[in-house]
């Protein structure tokens with residue numbers, strides 16, 4: 001089974017290299033295509049929607065209890081590197097104290113993914129910004145949770 005998955009990752013790396021001229025690490029391929037932390041959280045304590053001029057965006061959700069991040073989820077219809085970065089940011093934030101989670105910066109996200117192609121560095125910055133904005137949202141509303149505007153259901 002593992003051999004099959006390695007073979008698939010190798011084929012996809014080749015595909016992106018030949019078709020798009022970009023070299024992705026195994027982690028970008030894996031986390032970008034099968035992100036373990038993609039999803040939403042009902043009534044999150046921390047929430048953010050961030051987009052970039054390239055048109056990609058990330059929505060970040062945090063479930064926090066006594067300043068500890070119990071669950072982190074994200075959603076993105078962006079590029080492969082944005083999805084992989086959102087996933088890596090959520091994985092790294094989960095289990096951390098909210099103040100420690102501010103240390104999850106763009107270079108740390110890119111490192112966790114085994115590096116990003118140079119022109120896609122901003123994808124890790126997008127994920128970092130979404131996480132930090134969700135942390136700020138939590139800190140802003142911690143004392144007055146009744147003032148929170150939850151995302152509207154469509």
Ligand code: FES
Pocket residue numbers: 052054055056057078079080081082120122123126
């Ligand atoms: Fe813009 Fe990836 S190309 S976030």
